[in-house]
Amino acid sequence: MNELVLSDETGEAVIDVRDLSRSFGDLVAVRDVNFQVQQAAIFGLLGPNGSGKSTIIRMLLGILSPTSGSANVLGYDAVRDAEQIKRRVGYMSQQFSLYADLSVRENIEFYGRIYGLDNARIAERQAVVLGLTGLEDRLDQLAGTLSGGWKQRLALACSLIHDPEILFLDEPTAGIDPVARRQLWDLLFELSGRGVTLFVTTHYMDEAERCTDVGYIYMAQLLVLGKPSDLKSLPAVTPAGTRRYELRVPRPAERLPEIRKLEGVRDATLFGETVHVMVDDRLTPEKLATHLSTSVDEADIREVPPTLEDVFVTLTKNAEEDRTHSQETLYSTNAPRLTLSQKDGRGVAALTKPGDENKRGGPFAGLLAVMVKEFFHIRRQPSTIFFMLVVPVMQTIIFGYAIDIQVEHIPMVVFNMDGRQPSQQLVDAFVNTRRFDVVGNVGDEDSFQRWMATGDAKVGMKIPPYYSDRLIRGEQVEVQVLIDGSDSQVATTALNTSQLLGVNLSLQLARQKAEAVQMAPARDPTGRADLPIDIRPRLLYNPDLESAHFFVPGLVGIILQLVTLFLTSFAIVRERELGTLEQLFVTPVSRAGLLLGKLIPYAIVGFIETLIMLTVMIYLFGVPIRGSVGLLLSLSMLFMVCSLGLGLLVSTIAKSQVEAVQFAFVVMLPSVLLSGFVFPRSQMPLPIYLVTFAIPATYFIEILRGIVLRGAGLLDLVPMVTGLVICAIVVLTISVSRFRKQLE
């Protein structure tokens, strides 16, 4: 396809766009766009919301790949050599997001480091950009506390720190007052005077007037391109046989529909207090005044040249009227002063500066800068420190005490219809197990049932009136024990305890009787009747069956995963939400530099957190580490790598912090429920049991319990460590390969 360049341009093109298109699904955001920008030009790209301006900039910066066509910036292909471009251009995105909790100085220095400048160069450039933007007196102010205009200046300072050859500004003046807007433009002119090429998108017509070249994009298509003065003289804007007048009438907005209907008026638009009309030649100012029941002097009617707004309004109307016309047809019929020519690409490649590669790069470029920045964030946000260090300890303490599988003191109601000593002994026997607390004694069936129905008692014991009599007579007597089955763990404990108690009490009675019998079932060494088989269980590792011994080590693993997973995914998604991630993508920071810079600080915090939680486990819960502490810490690091990787994975899927929370929960739930932390894995149905092998926490909890409770060594843990290593490799491979320095 032919492309539009101004016939009188002879300078070097630093941006060369050919047939550039980009679709998002069915939506064509940019369609067959062609243009060039000369060195030191101020190129303004105008267009309504959603017309494709930002998409073009993103493609030029190499953070969004084109669907078709090509873009060449400073002689580099925007797809193939995106990283080369990023070193040499600056970008102020639509909501250039500064780090609000970093000071002016810290923001500027961060971008300096990201671009690989050494300290001396940062100081030198900082002086230049501060001088340019007038930020010298605000160096230590937090960026978040600056007013809109000053924020824009800081954004400009950050995007200029590396002395870029082209500066892309996506609606740089949106939302700032007219004075700040003018000041920003003064800065842009100064930059242009210094040879920097500026590529600006804007909605403001007065800003478009200040550009050396302007392109107008409408519904993904570039409708026109040229110098503002050339565009104003396009025949399509003021067709032959027409003139433009400006006139003043009272209440112009109200009268506009009437003016539009006047004979000979082709178009009328409001311009502040005035109305601009395009009329047929034959409609003289006098006739127009007569139609409006006024005079030429009173309405101050005078002929005016078209403004850029007239240009764009007219072209938009034309485009809307005939959407089937191709861009080429529109230009060739309506824009004779713009020539259609084939660009030969000359001079573009020659723009590559030798010695560019000397700037610091490599696979870990920007690592230190991102790490330092991350520590600044952590330092400035007390809530993060609280979440990372205090909350885990509180959780360990609370859950460590709360999770106790030993069910004791089950509330019991007693309906004792007998009331004599043997029946009282039975009640005492229940209470003495410590499993039951008598919370009520009732004297009638209704009250008994009510205690159970309200849930005030979980167990109800009904002793019949003949209990003592039958016992003395040596007859069997039933005692009814009702158990509330709604809480299965409490019910199971109550059921087992009461059955066992029944057997025990019966045995005691039977033993007394058996003493007198010749053939007792068995006798102990002193000759007393005894049970024939004596099974003697011995509890290893946790002889007192303390729940804390079982749960707290697992809890350390779960909380470590929880905190590292959430913090990592949030740290990245928050930047995406703020727009600072896009800003980082257009810098030469390497993928590894960005990733490790984000992950290492949280790994260090996670390590400190592990030490604190293990200390709490040992000294507060009295759970000593029987095995090697070194091994435990090394394997904790391995597990943390897995958790950080999972956090990274979540951040590649989630678009917002809310989504990050949801995804993080999806990851956490199986870790809590299926890892064996609460429920034994061996009791799970086979499909679920198989799933548990894919959960890193499964291995780490086994490792923790092994080292802490059983004193297991590395050899004893080989299967678990292997499982964890495989999980770490899989999670990291998937998440790192999904994390791209691209917006897609």
Ligand SMILES: Nc1ncnc2c1ncn2[C@@H]1O[C@H](COP(=O)(O)OP(=O)(O)OP(=O)(O)O)[C@@H](O)[C@H]1O
């Ligand atoms: N990542 C994306 N996924 C889907 N659609 C997108 C994406 N980015 C942009 N679009 C769509 O592409 C079209 C062009 O968007 P773009 O942001 O380039 O417009 P714009 O001219 O910069 O608008 P504005 O002035 O409002 O910033 C819009 O319809 C937008 O919704």
